[in-house]
Amino acid sequence: MTTSPTGACAPLLQLDRISRRRAGRAAVQELSLSLQPGQVLGLLGVNGAGKSTTLSMIAGALRPDSGSIRLGGIDTREQPELTRTLLGWLPERAPLWAELTVAEHLAAHARLRGLNGAAQRNACTAAIERLELQPLARRLAGVLSQGQRQRLGLACALVHRPALLVLDEPANALDPVQAVALRGLIREQAAAGTAVILSTHLLAEVTAVCDRVAILHDGCLRHDGPVQADDHQALERTFFEIAMHGDAAARAA
């Protein structure tokens, strides 16, 4: 962790006015955000607000048209291979190879993130155990259920113990038991110093696990503030206000 002369921690992630157009429309506009190690940020917004586009840019899968992204103090555009080792990404639909087993997926992800030999084996075992995938380790990804695919995607995202976890609707397809287990997993990662960005449509998920919440509307950041764990209604009010009047608020601003 980098500390400034004033004693303040440098952010792990810094988005500086990033923008991206998709299909001729502004999907993300002049978005600035920063995140400290161990922080859990909830990312909310109505359908099409720009959440997945933002996460894809952070993960290096999409390039911003303008603005910059720094991870661990490094510009992701200048050193993409290095910054990719610092993050784990679960996209909206976990990209899996149907003909590889669960164990083979983890080995491949660990190897791609620079882990070899005993370090790779230990990391894969830990991820398989943490996501309770032991009974499925030899099963082909092509025959997994949706929830099992999601758990494998999560295991692949965290196998190399990234500094930043980027999770796009991770509770999708999880049963209620696994959804609660996911909250525990996210808090555990944060306690170990991993920063987490959690894009979700579940406001309860945000009040349960996030320290902070950012709300996007039409690609613009409309709200960035702390989450009151015991005040679900406050978050609901803020969200619906922005969802219904976001454009009016933007015009007024």
Ligand SMILES: Nc1ncnc2c1ncn2[C@@H]1O[C@H](COP(=O)(O)OP(=O)(O)OP(=O)(O)O)[C@@H](O)[C@H]1O
């Ligand atoms: N592959 C794509 N090609 C063209 N336009 C896209 C593509 N993906 C998203 N968009 C557009 O970019 C804008 C932002 O979409 P994005 O998927 O980032 O929103 P989102 O907040 O993640 O939505 P959702 O909650 O529905 O997943 C939308 O107008 C969408 O139509």
